[in-house]
Amino acid sequence: MIIVLTRAFFILLGILFGHQLSIYLYPSHLTNIVQFWIGFISLSLIFGITGLILGGYVGKYLKYLQGKVEDFIGRMPIPDLIFSIIGILLGIVIGAPAYLGLSKIQLPSIIGTTISMFVYLLIILFTTRIVYRSKDRILNLIRKKDKIYVEKGAISQEKYTAKAKILDTSSIIDGRIYHICSTGFIEGAIIIPNFVIEELQKLADSSEDLKRKRGRIGLDMLHKLREEKKVEVKIIDTDFPNLEGVDSKLVQLAKELKSAIITNDYNLNKVARLKRVEVLNVNELSNAVKQIILPGEKITVQVIKEGKEEDQGIAYLDDGTMIVVENGKKLVGETVNVEVKGFLQTPAGRMIFTKLLKENQKRFFNKR
Structure with missing residues (x-):
């Protein structure tokens, strides 16, 4: 659609340019009406076809830009987009008096217009940046917070909405x-x-x-x-x-x-x-919700299997925490009392290192 509209615009522009050029080349006081219309139609065709070709290229570029802008806006969070638009509108309103004031300064028209437009665009840019950077503070003021306050000796709480x-x-x-x-x-x-x-x-x-x-x-x-x-x-x-x-x-x-x-x-x-x-x-x-066990604490565990290291046995707490039992290799299947020596926290979980209490050493190893 944008390519069609751009071509139509450039064709119309070409026809209007052909009309103005035919008026200049064939003034009514020097030429008759037939010559004027022949010149007008010829020039309109030439510049209309030129507009058709040029409009196609410009339309394709505008379509590319449209896709980029839509992609950029689509990636922007809604609050960012809203506050950016608000900032631009505020900049336009605030910058208008400055633009009008600078336009009245006695300067050459081109220089005066250039300076006025530059200052106007700067004001819009600064206003947009200020509003955009202040969005979090503005949202915090607008957003209802969970507050507990005392009123006439009674504590009441505003309605709390949990985050999804x-x-x-x-x-x-x-x-x-x-x-x-x-x-x-x-x-x-x-x-x-x-x-x-x-x-x-x-x-x-x-x-x-x-x-x-x-x-x-x-x-x-x-x-x-x-x-x-x-x-x-x-x-x-x-x-x-x-x-x-x-x-x-x-x-x-x-x-x-x-x-x-x-x-x-x-x-x-x-x-x-x-x-x-x-x-x-x-x-x-x-x-976070696993049982907290401190070094020196005594616990009872069942040795399930042999460990990777020599003489180690492996047991588990009810929450799945691995217990490494020193000298527990020969106690697979037995329930023993152990003392916690330390633990190691890993991304996969926590490992607790323990040693057998003396009563277990006498009970099992002397028997064997």
Whole structure:
């Protein structure tokens, strides 16, 4: 459409230019009406065809620019776009008096107009930048905050609206988020975008067994989440065709909805935090709620298997924390009392290092 409009404009411009040129070349007092019309039609055809060709090139360039602008605006969060427009409008209003005032200064017309336009554009630019940079403070003033205040000896609280949480594919397949939701610890709506569901369906239809199993588990968990009454689950159709990859779409959606992302994905976790999007990691939650055990504390564990190092045995707490038992290699299957020596925190979880109490050494090793 833009190419057609541009060509039409340039054709009209060419005809008007041909008309003005024919008036100049064939003045009415020197030529008759027939010569004028022949000249007008000839010049209009020449410049009209020139406008048609030139308008095609200009139209293609304008279409390219239109695509770039639409892509740029599509990537901008809605608040950024709104405040940018407000800044431009304020700049136009504030800069108008300055432009009119400078126009009245006694300067050559070209110089005066150039200076006035330059100052006008600077005022618009500065106003837009100031409004854009102040958007967070303005939003904080407008946005209702959770406040506790005392009124006539009674404490009351403004209505609190919990932030929505967006689920990614990894957190749905993992399954623990369903159990967390079922306990009632999650506040706010759970949002599942359609492009996440489509990714689960692609996994479920995969020719690879592992991917197919993961996809089907994810769809089963999704079905359970929708039936869970302790949390509100919303499936939305919002998509970002200009963005590639589910992770990029999740980050953009979270920025627009001012929501948090629930994920187990390491890369998504890093990217989202770099872009100042709140991330809730189920693995971090799991580590945070594990039983706290301090060095010197005595616990009872069952040695499950041999460790990698010499004479080590491996046990586990109820929450899955690995216990390394010194000199426990020969005690597989036995329940023993141990003392905590220390622990090691890793991205995969926590490992606790222990040693056998003397009573266990006498009980087991003397017997053997």
